[in-house]
Amino acid sequence: SQQGEEDPQALSIQEGENATMNCSYKTSINNLQWYRQNSGRGLVHLILIRSNEREKHSGRLRVTLDTSKKSSSLLITASRAADTASYFCATAYGVGGWGYNKLIFGAGTRLAVHP
Amino acid sequence: NAGVTQTPKFRVLKTGQSMTLLCAQDMNHEYMYWYRQDPGMGLRLIHYSVGEGTTAKGEVPDGYNVSRLKKQNFLLGLESAAPSQTSVYFCASSLNTGELFFGEGSRLTVL
Numbered sequence: 001s002q003q004g005e006e007d008p009q010a011l012s013i014q015e016g017e018n019a020t021m022n023c024s025y026k027t028s029i030n031n032l033q034w035y036r037q038n039s040g041r042g043l044v045h046l047i048l049i050r051s052n053e054r055e056k057h058s059g060r061l062r063v064t065l066d067t068s069k070k071s072s073s074l075l076i077t078a079s080r081a082a083d084t085a086s087y088f089c090a091t092a093y094g095v096g097g098w099g100y101n102k103l104i105f106g107a108g109t110r111l112a113v114h115p
Numbered sequence: 116n117a118g119v120t121q122t123p124k125f126r127v128l129k130t131g132q133s134m135t136l137l138c139a140q141d142m143n144h145e146y147m148y149w150y151r152q153d154p155g156m157g158l159r160l161i162h163y164s165v166g167e168g169t170t171a172k173g174e175v176p177d178g179y180n181v182s183r184l185k186k187q188n189f190l191l192g193l194e195s196a197a198p199s200q201t202s203v204y205f206c207a208s209s210l211n212t213g214e215l216f217f218g219e220g221s222r223l224t225v226l
Contacts, residue, residue: 033214042119042205042217043158088157090215103215104174105150105158 004032004089004106012112019076021109023089024069030101032065032072033090037108043088046074079113086110117141121206121218128196128225136191136221138206144216146209147189148173149181151202152220158205164189196225 004025013019023032031050035043049056049065049072056063062075076083086108092101119140128134138147145166150158150173160173162181170181178200180192189208193200203222207215 031213035215040220042219043207043215044217045214048213101213102160102173103148104160107155107157 004091004104006087006089006106006109008109009107010110010112012114013079015079015081015113015115017079017113019079019083019111019113021074021087021089021111023072023074023091023106025072025089025091026070027093028067029091030094031092032063033092033103034061034063034072034074035088035090035105037086037088039085046087076111079111081113081115084111084113119206119208119216119218121204121221123221124219125222126224128193128223130197130225132196133192133194134196134223135193136204136206136223138189138191138208138218140187140189140206140208140216142208142210142216143186144208144210145186146211147183148207148209148215149179149189149191150205150207151175152205153202161191161204193223196223198225201225 004023007022033048034046037043060077065072088108090103090105122137148163149161164183167186182190203220206218209215
């Protein structure tokens, strides 16, 4: 399977702490994306990092990509109770001749941030 | 600005019944997708479309059919529902091959 795998499956921390989630994948990718899903809601895009990028920031989010190890990490700094959600990595693979990227999602990390 | 809208949000079917899930997007996106989400398995791609009038199979297409007659709409059909199709279905769209915009999901139970 080309599916990305997140680690850990669940993470419980206190407000103010940092949360780190990891994603590993198996074959070469075009880009890697992180999404967030609140309970009972749809997924929301957080950040996209291309295969030629090593690090990207967005507010309290920091994403790294190591293509030699086929892994990525998402760091949420100074976490808040409102960050409680599931976080998914999605790896994009080129398909056919359309320039279309097939997006494969991992099973997610459930993050609980306690006040 | 509605984004991606899915109807219905909830549905209960009996085995063998048929139904259609409707996805509508108002962002003029070329690409549209149907995923299913099951506990512990993340999202799996059922079918996708790279433009009006086109469809293609994803990872788990069996038991589903799709149509993209209009650019803004992507329909997912179940011809003969089975309990294994109990799931939460998500539609998504994208402008190109980057960020996906998701609907709020359609929860389907097949008895």
